[in-house]
Amino acid sequence: xxxxILMPALSPTMEEGTLSKWLVKxxxxxxxxxxxxxxxxxxxTMEIESVDEGVLSKILVAGGTDNVKVNQVIAILLxxxxxxxxxxxxxxxxxQETVPENNIVEEEAENIESMxxxxxxxxxxxGTKMVPTTIRDALRDAMAEEMRRDDDVFLMGEExxxxxxAYKVSREMLDEFGARRVIDTPITEHGFAGLGVGAAFAGLKxxxxxxxxxxxxxxxxxxxxxxxxxxxxxxxxxxxxIVFRGPNGAASRVGAQHSQDYAPWxxxxxxxxxxxxxxxxxxxxxxxxxxxxPNPVVFLEHELMYGEVSDVPEMDDWLVPIGKALVRRxxxxxxxxxxSRMVGFSLQAAEILAKEGISVEVIDLRTIRPLDEETxxxxxxKTNRLVTVEESWGRMGVGAEVAAMVTExxxxxxxxxxxxxxxxxxxxxxxxxxEALAMPSPERIAQAVRDVCYV
Amino acid sequence: MSKAKPKTTKKSxxxxxxxxxxxxxxxxxxxxxxxxxxxxxxxxxMYGMGLIAGFCHLYIGQEAVVVGMxxxxxxxxxxxxxxxxxxxxxxLGMEARGVMAELTGRIGGYSRGKGGSMHMFSTEKNFYGxxxxxxxxxxxxxxxxxxNSYRQNDRVSxxxxxxxxxxxxxxxxxxNMAKLWDLPVIYVIENNQYAMGTAIxxxxxxxxxxxxxxxxGIPGVEVDGMDVLAVRExxxxxxxxxxxxxxxxxxxxxxxxxxGHSMSDPAKYRSREEVNEVRSNSDPIEHxxxxxxxxxxxxxxxxxxxxxxxxxxxxDAADFAxxxxxxxxxxxxxxxxx
Numbered sequence: 001x002x003x004x005i006l007m008p009a010l011s012p013t014m015e016e017g018t019l020s021k022w023l024v025k026x027x028x029x030x031x032x033x034x035x036x037x038x039x040x041x042x043x044x045t046m047e048i049e050s051v052d053e054g055v056l057s058k059i060l061v062a063g064g065t066d067n068v069k070v071n072q073v074i075a076i077l078l079x080x081x082x083x084x085x086x087x088x089x090x091x092x093x094x095x096q097e098t099v100p101e102n103n104i105v106e107e108e109a110e111n112i113e114s115m116x117x118x119x120x121x122x123x124x125x126x127g128t129k130m131v132p133t134t135i136r137d138a139l140r141d142a143m144a145e146e147m148r149r150d151d152d153v154f155l156m157g158e159e160x161x162x163x164x165x166a167y168k169v170s171r172e173m174l175d176e177f178g179a180r181r182v183i184d185t186p187i188t189e190h191g192f193a194g195l196g197v198g199a200a201f202a203g204l205k206x207x208x209x210x211x212x213x214x215x216x217x218x219x220x221x222x223x224x225x226x227x228x229x230x231x232x233x234x235x236x237x238x239x240x241x242i243v244f245r246g247p248n249g250a251a252s253r254v255g256a257q258h259s260q261d262y263a264p265w266x267x268x269x270x271x272x273x274x275x276x277x278x279x280x281x282x283x284x285x286x287x288x289x290x291x292x293x294p295n296p297v298v299f300l301e302h303e304l305m306y307g308e309v310s311d312v313p314e315m316d317d318w319l320v321p322i323g324k325a326l327v328r329r330x331x332x333x334x335x336x337x338x339x340s341r342m343v344g345f346s347l348q349a350a351e352i353l354a355k356e357g358i359s360v361e362v363i364d365l366r367t368i369r370p371l372d373e374e375t376x377x378x379x380x381x382k383t384n385r386l387v388t389v390e391e392s393w394g395r396m397g398v399g400a401e402v403a404a405m406v407t408e409x410x411x412x413x414x415x416x417x418x419x420x421x422x423x424x425x426x427x428x429x430x431x432x433x434x435e436a437l438a439m440p441s442p443e444r445i446a447q448a449v450r451d452v453c454y455v
Numbered sequence: 456m457s458k459a460k461p462k463t464t465k466k467s468x469x470x471x472x473x474x475x476x477x478x479x480x481x482x483x484x485x486x487x488x489x490x491x492x493x494x495x496x497x498x499x500x501m502y503g504m505g506l507i508a509g510f511c512h513l514y515i516g517q518e519a520v521v522v523g524m525x526x527x528x529x530x531x532x533x534x535x536x537x538x539x540x541x542x543x544x545x546x547l548g549m550e551a552r553g554v555m556a557e558l559t560g561r562i563g564g565y566s567r568g569k570g571g572s573m574h575m576f577s578t579e580k581n582f583y584g585x586x587x588x589x590x591x592x593x594x595x596x597x598x599x600x601x602x603n604s605y606r607q608n609d610r611v612s613x614x615x616x617x618x619x620x621x622x623x624x625x626x627x628x629x630x631n632m633a634k635l636w637d638l639p640v641i642y643v644i645e646n647n648q649y650a651m652g653t654a655i656x657x658x659x660x661x662x663x664x665x666x667x668x669x670x671x672g673i674p675g676v677e678v679d680g681m682d683v684l685a686v687r688e689x690x691x692x693x694x695x696x697x698x699x700x701x702x703x704x705x706x707x708x709x710x711x712x713x714x715g716h717s718m719s720d721p722a723k724y725r726s727r728e729e730v731n732e733v734r735s736n737s738d739p740i741e742h743x744x745x746x747x748x749x750x751x752x753x754x755x756x757x758x759x760x761x762x763x764x765x766x767x768x769x770x771d772a773a774d775f776a777x778x779x780x781x782x783x784x785x786x787x788x789x790x791x792x793x
Contacts, residue, residue: 154605180605186635191594191628198598201583202533204605225588226595233574234584235567236790270791294793 005075054079130311138280142287154181157209193219200242210246227296228271247303256427261392266298267368274368276300278343279310285320325372331361334385349445386418394422416452478752488518491542514542516713519739523686535583535596536615538573551772563779590623597629600640619650637702652724665707680708
């Protein structure tokens with residue numbers, strides 16, 4: 001029976017990729033384990049191998065094709081005795097690192113793309129060209145611009161140099177800046193975080209990349225005890241200008257140890273600045289601001305959003321101020337606060353609710369610490385209702401803090417108790433259905449807004 | 456009891472060679488060691504009077520280590536250590552007044568009273584703390600060396616840590632990176648033989664700590680840390696090694712602390728006799744005093760004069776630390792962020 005070879009998903013977040021090169025040609029006899037092609041994903045170039053045997057009858061997607069969707073048929077394999085015209089069976093290729101795709105999360109990720117970014121409040125001169133940019137490239141551009149500007153800035157972490165970043169964030173940086181300033185470390189988070197803090201004490205401005213913030217728990221002593229506290233403990237003598245950055249939050253189907261939003265962990269600590277951008281313009285502008293800031297900054301990216309595209313103003317120095325939230329959508333009936341990927345979910349919820357006649361204001365916190373209390377309070381004083389949204393657990397979370405702050409600062413304006421939407425109080429499950437049930441969704445957010453509006 | 460002897464019988468080769476000295480060097484080592492000893496005795500006394508609180512780790516017995524190492528480094532070289540840090544600061548030339556006033560938690564302290572015994576710094580003297588988390592200074596000190604390497608200057612960093620810290624994982628993460636990148640760092644292990652109350656034999660599968668760098672390709676030397684000249688000789692070799700771009704090196708200083716781990720340590724894990732034996736036979740200050748007298752570099756009267764002078768410095772520091780006001784209330788929320 002003819003077998004359809006499908007474009008495989010080679011990572012949990014892959015939706016499409018480049019079929020760089022076929023390593024077999026039509027008419028070749030294939031045995032199981034043969035390397036068929038090279039595929040470039042959002043993270044890496046990988047070889048894929050066949051699980052089936054037969055003769056490669058047709059190549060449907062030529063080598064060098066970009067944006068090949070996962071599960072698209074890329075070739076047909078005829079097994080012994082097959083008729084070329086027989087109805088083919090779909091067969092994904094398996095590679096060593098193939099991870100099953102997650103339909104639920106991918107569906108949500110597509111929904112995010114449909115969001116319309118709202119104008120940024122900072123003055124962008126009229127006529128400034130807006131360049132559609134992935135968050136991945138926005139981050140890279142921010143680091144590269146700051147490294148061109150200041151020789152004290154360097155990037156260090158696992159796989160940041162030759163591999164160009166586990167998520168390809170540091171693409172081409174080794175080529176431009178060389179091994180002195182783009183430094184591959186051993187897998188040694190505690191050690192290189194401490195080394196980075198020591199270098200910052202000596203006046204350098206390190207950017208320390210964690211492959212994910214889940215791994216930064218090995219290093220959290222240096223982030224808190226060494227980086228955050230030293231200025232205070234030294235009576236203001238010592239400075240620690242360092243950025244800790246990397247993907248944060250729940251990815252898709254990677255299990256509990258790789259799925260966590262650390263915003264409330266670091267947001268708890270005086271002496272740290274904590275940032276969590278949503279779109280590419282903020283990713284770039286906030287990271288540049290973080291690198292220039294004299295304080296230790298925890299910069300939380302989202303693993304599922306690196307490939308998201310939005311406009312970045314083409315300016316010599318695009319900086320977004322730390323400590324300022326952004327009203328992403330104006331509304332009158334309820335306020336939603338969210339950060340990172342949950343901003344997209346909240347905007348979708350606002351769309352759903354608009355159709356029901358409920359007008360929602362969506363605030364993108366952007367900076368978790370220090371929290372922009374003024375913007376949140378002003379909004380709640382207008383809408384009189386608050387829903388907080390986050391990926392992390394609810395207890396002692398960002399939403400808990402926002403709700404407490406609003407209760408203290410605008411109690412008389414509230415027409416309903418604030419409501420929190422967050423991950424359920426359990427480690428994140430691997431099973432697709434449980435994972436989806438555990439996390440906030442646009443519908444769940446919309447329901448929370450209906451609840452506080454008593455409809 | 457033999458375990459407690461800081462290697463008086465098994466001298467390193469370096470020790471045997473350490474005969475070159477001049478009177479002025481020896482006198483200044485004597486003065487510096489005595490300053491630390493008297494300062495720490497005063498701190499202990501003030502702790503007992505309730506003027507100093509919290510944790511307070513005294514350096515008494517280990518003076519030869521920092522004094523000998525200080526003789527080997529120059530302007531711009533950096534020093535970092537753990538929580539037993541008073542001696543390191545005094546030999547770096549930080550004011551006794553400022554250190555003591557930090558111990559009393561006053562505005563005149565190096566951290567304006569906000570750091571305490573374990574958390575003092577001096578950017579002016581290149582002293583990077585003063586760290587209360589055991590082993591943290593090893594990664595941080597490796598980072599100081601990284602900065603020197605990055606800037607391509609010829610500075611070295613000294614990262615001091617104890618036998619207890621030498622069992623922390625981040626020490627080996629740092630060793631690996633330091634050798635991988637040949638960073639100019641000198642790891643000075645102050646092996647005083649007790650990690651708080653746990654004797655080294657009870658905590659370490661390999662008690663010869665200078666061998667701990669072997670699997671990373673880092674050379675290590677055992678040094679009689681009770682002999683300031685042996686320390687200096689090893690230190691000079693190590694600083695030369697690191698400054699020349701050969702990467703890290705480990706110096707294991709066999710030393711001993713006379714006092715408890717901290718002020719509240721009843722020291723039940725070792726006998727009074729053990730401490731007395733080291734005190735009587737291996738005291739670093741008595742050793743130098745003996746050399747000064749035997750070589751006619753100084754007489755008893757001259758040494759007494761030095762002693763008197765040191766006591767005045769220490770008393771002045773104590774008075775300053777008592778009189779200096781507490782930090783103003785307005786300091787409560789300053790210096791959290793820049």
